[in-house]
Amino acid sequence: MIRVTLPAHLRKLAHVEGEVKLDVDGQVTQRSVLDALEVRYPMLRGTIRDHVTQRRRAFVRFFACGEDLSHEPPDALLPDAVAKGAQPFMIVGAIAGG
């Protein structure tokens, strides 16, 4: 079971509260986690990564286990603690005013 935290705006779009828990088949990577997230919550398609290029949106970052994983390759394995559900995969919106 993979734990994913979403920023408030995306929790509202997905109609969820708190962490999202996902089953991910095979290797646990950014891509497989986001694929599973978007299958479960199709309303999030296009909000985290581009519909076509699948690139992370500029103001979105991925954190886990105290590390910034935003620039890791999408098919790189996520930390063991994320794969085992001990730590969440955090999807974070950039901090900005306005």
Added chain:
Amino acid sequence: MSGIRVLVGTRKGAFVLTSDAKRERWNVSAPLFAGWEIYHLKGSPADPNRLYASQSSSWFGQIIQRSDDGGTTWHQPGTPPGEPTTTPDGMPKGESNKFVYDTSSETGKPLTTHQWYDGTPHPWEFKRVWHLEPSLHDPDTVYAGVEDAALFRSTDGGQTWQELPGLRGHGSGASWAPGAGGMCLHTILLDPSNPNRIFTAISSAGAFRTNDAGKTWQPINRGLHSLYIPNPTAEVGHCVHRIAMNRSRPGVLFMQKHWDVMRSDNAGESWQEISGNLPTDFGFAIDVHAHEPETIYVVPIKSDAEHFPPDGKLRVYRSRTGGNEWEPLTKGLPQSDCYVNVLRDAMAVDSLDKCGVYFGTTGGQVYASADAGDSWAPIVRDLPPVVSVEVQTLP
């Protein structure tokens, strides 16, 4: 008894303002889509309970919202809460925020670049939906004007969108350049007398018309004069801020340009300046009285460098002669220390008798006049900056 529903898009959410036909007492909704930029909301003329909203943010991109009950509940088309969001074979039912430019060789000339601010080629990049224009006849058909400038259409209630590529591909697209607010397609006018005729306007490319339901397009900018482009009378490159029409006379168009108020009596074939005695002919919004096609409204703004009313006085100007002769409308509007702007999509009229006129400001006020502009009162004073105002006259 009929009523009025005012749909207000702001920098931090949407608001629905409702009143009976007297237009004296208003109910202001709680914010919808709080925290998101709502560039535009509009109701279907064919079904007033069908509303569409453009919700966007720099963080999470574009979202389309739809209401089927007059704004009480909303959902992303194809993903209503509590219902399956995928088809039996696992595909998403809706991709309502997927706006992908058409680059196929069959349906238009593949276009890869327009001009950037510095004149260099720049790839087309979708940023947001500026304007949603529901079909006059079918609640499930709706047009979207987007940045970077293009026209999209949905025929399934907003679940999926397809570009009408003939507009970008008609020949001048590679020379279009953005204005300060971005290269946006902000005006979509559907001709009530001819379902094949659509007018659009783009900042800062100009106005365009199709006579074949969007397959082919032509620029309609003859008579426009713009000193900020190398050739002031070029076929394209004019920063049109807004076009308006009266539904009873769709061949007559009124335009607020980046400087100059213009009119066309031949569906855009040519334009004449009608700025007349306006204190300044810079501005963004323009609209036409619902029952008097020669009565038009603008909100003069001091200049392209100073986006607020001249002398700190918020004045709507009305012409009852189709332009050139203008009168200031001030009763109920602040006449000192007012430095707000009124953006291009932030003025609308109702179709009651007397015609109501509405506009919103970047200071968060929404003003209404129930007597065609003779007097004004704020419906609400302290919203986030207002981006758009639309009005529904309910049966």
